[in-house]
Amino acid sequence: MDSITQAALxxxxxxxxMGRRLGRKAVVVGALLGTLPDLDVALxxxxxxxxxxxxxxxxxxxxxLTGLGTLLALVCRYALxxxxxxxxxxxxxxxxxxxxxxxxxxxxxxxQLLWPLDRPPAAWPVVFIIDPLYSLALLGGLVAACVSRRxxxxxxxxxxxxxxxxxxAAGMKWSIEMRLAPALEARGLDDAPLIVQPTPFNILxxxxxxxxxxxxxxxxxxxxxxEDAPRVEAFQRQRAPLEEVALSGALGQRLTWFSGAFLRYExxxxxxxxxxxxxxxxxxxxGFHPFNFTLATRQNGEWQxxxxxxxxxxxxGLNAQTLSRLAARIAGNEGALCASDFIERTWRVAGETYACxxxxxxx
Numbered sequence: 581m582d583s584i585t586q587a588a589l590x591x592x593x594x595x596x597x598m599g600r601r602l603g604r605k606a607v608v609v610g611a612l613l614g615t616l617p618d619l620d621v622a623l624x625x626x627x628x629x630x631x632x633x634x635x636x637x638x639x640x641x642x643x644x645l646t647g648l649g650t651l652l653a654l655v656c657r658y659a660l661x662x663x664x665x666x667x668x669x670x671x672x673x674x675x676x677x678x679x680x681x682x683x684x685x686x687x688x689x690x691x692q693l694l695w696p697l698d699r700p701p702a703a704w705p706v707v708f709i710i711d712p713l714y715s716l717a718l719l720g721g722l723v724a725a726c727v728s729r730r731x732x733x734x735x736x737x738x739x740x741x742x743x744x745x746x747x748x749a750a751g752m753k754w755s756i757e758m759r760l761a762p763a764l765e766a767r768g769l770d771d772a773p774l775i776v777q778p779t780p781f782n783i784l785x786x787x788x789x790x791x792x793x794x795x796x797x798x799x800x801x802x803x804x805x806x807e808d809a810p811r812v813e814a815f816q817r818q819r820a821p822l823e824e825v826a827l828s829g830a831l832g833q834r835l836t837w838f839s840g841a842f843l844r845y846e847x848x849x850x851x852x853x854x855x856x857x858x859x860x861x862x863x864x865x866x867g868f869h870p871f872n873f874t875l876a877t878r879q880n881g882e883w884q885x886x887x888x889x890x891x892x893x894x895x896x897g898l899n900a901q902t903l904s905r906l907a908a909r910i911a912g913n914e915g916a917l918c919a920s921d922f923i924e925r926t927w928r929v930a931g932e933t934y935a936c937x938x939x940x941x942x943x
């Protein structure tokens with residue numbers, strides 16, 4: 581999640597646990613510690629893929645943060661005798677720290693909760709990386725806590741409201757997955773790698789991405805859509821032989837560890853050199869993918885892995901017109917926005933219908 585939300589979460593946890601003993605100081609300390617794990621963005625690992633895949637790594641480890649919380653609790657217990665018990669200091673510091681990565685794991689990016697164990701990043705996406713309503717639930721409680729000085733009560737209220745929002749988001753995701761099941765089954769995608777995640781800034785419109793061999797499938801489903809089976813659109817993934825080239829190098833293997841099967845491959849001419857570029861399809865929005873990485877170059881007919889990867893920017897950004905269409909699609913206007921609207925025609929599959937609903941072709 582964004583830094584403001586993480587600071588608000590840390591402040592709310594701190595106020596709820598130690599507000600009675602520290603007052604508004606608990607909110608300030610919580611806000612500062614709540615953003616601490618994200619300081620790893622200042623580290624340069626020397627390569628674009630390394631920087632992306634190491635983010636939310638050691639600094640988001642439940643092991644590391646629990647150890648740090650324990651250390652801080654011991655220091656405060658003996659530096660401030662009589663202020664609070666060791667157990668309360670431990671709850672104060674540890675809960676502020678570990679709730680940061682736990683919230684991050686509810687977004688798509690992926691969080692290495694069990695670092696240093698060699699496990700793929702955890703991602704159970706129920707909220708977008710920026711969700712105004714979730715953030716406002718926390719900020720509203722903090723403002724009330726600081727104004728009224730009833731720190732514990734209103735911080736706890738903000739936490740309860742924000743947790744209820746997450747539960748509501750999880751329920752909406754489950755209902756969308758149930759509605760998607762027939763459409764995926766019709767495509768033979770029952771067991772295909774699938775990710776269902778909210779679209780930008782809301783939990784009402786959901787995006788489904790499924791992978792099958794050299795194709796991937798995209799669909800947008802709003803909670804306000806009619807009861808018809810959602811429509812999914814097929815696109816080329818250029819899996820072979822480019823995937824084999826990508827996996828032949830350490831950078832490609834690392835990116836696959838991070839992104840799983842949700843990678844698309846293409847050839848691009850960069851400075852006159854044929855270059856293999858991999859795109860993480862999970863992150864961003866169809867047609868707005870900011871995570872594109874160079875993996876190999878082709879010279880004299882042979883592919884060679886690049887020593888250092890470069891991250892290429894998305895060709896387009898979310899402008900006001902696109903956001904307006906997104907808002908209309910959230911409201912259940914199925915013709916307002918399709919996954920295919922912003923995906924280049926070169927990725928389309930021959931014989932496929934590219935529209936949210938077949939009836940759009942006759943409109």
